[in-house]
Amino acid sequence: MLEPEIRDLARGKNFAALTVIPKSGHPMTHMMWVDADDNHVLINTELGRAKATAMDNDARVTVAIFDAANPYHYSEVRGRVVSTAVGQEAADHIDALSNKYTGANYGFGPTDKRIIYRIEPLRQRTM
Numbered sequence: 001m002l003e004p005e006i007r008d009l010a011r012g013k014n015f016a017a018l019t020v021i022p023k024s025g026h027p028m029t030h031m032m033w034v035d036a037d038d039n040h041v042l043i044n045t046e047l048g049r050a051k052a053t054a055m056d057n058d059a060r061v062t063v064a065i066f067d068a069a070n071p072y073h074y075s076e077v078r079g080r081v082v083s084t085a086v087g088q089e090a091a092d093h094i095d096a097l098s099n100k101y102t103g104a105n106y107g108f109g110p111t112d113k114r115i116i117y118r119i120e121p122l123r124q125r126t127m
């Protein structure tokens with residue numbers, strides 16, 4: 001289960017640093033929009049992007065979520081991808097995220113195909 005304080009940070013208009021492990025073995029970090037359900041951190045990206053390929057190949061990830069009002073207040077979730085969702089669910093989710101962060105729908109390109117990664121926390125902490 002995701003700790004309530006972390007869930008609330010992820011549901012707020014706060015950015016996250018997603019760290020994944022690509023095949024090279026050298027971790028890479030991406031600044032992301034972030035969301036959460038009661039049990040998972042949710043990351044939405046485009047199919048085929050480097051971060052998506054890395055998560056498909058190695059489910060281990062770390063997500064650090066920074067409080068926009070106070071960046072010294074942040075949460076870290078070390079976990080693993082336990083499921084994904086594509087299609088209309090992922091498209092609706094990116095529109096909801098875009099509305100949260102920008103106030104408007106995402107504005108898909110003609111080839112955009114989205115995927116949601118559900119990340120189960122294995123270790124959680126808040127500073």
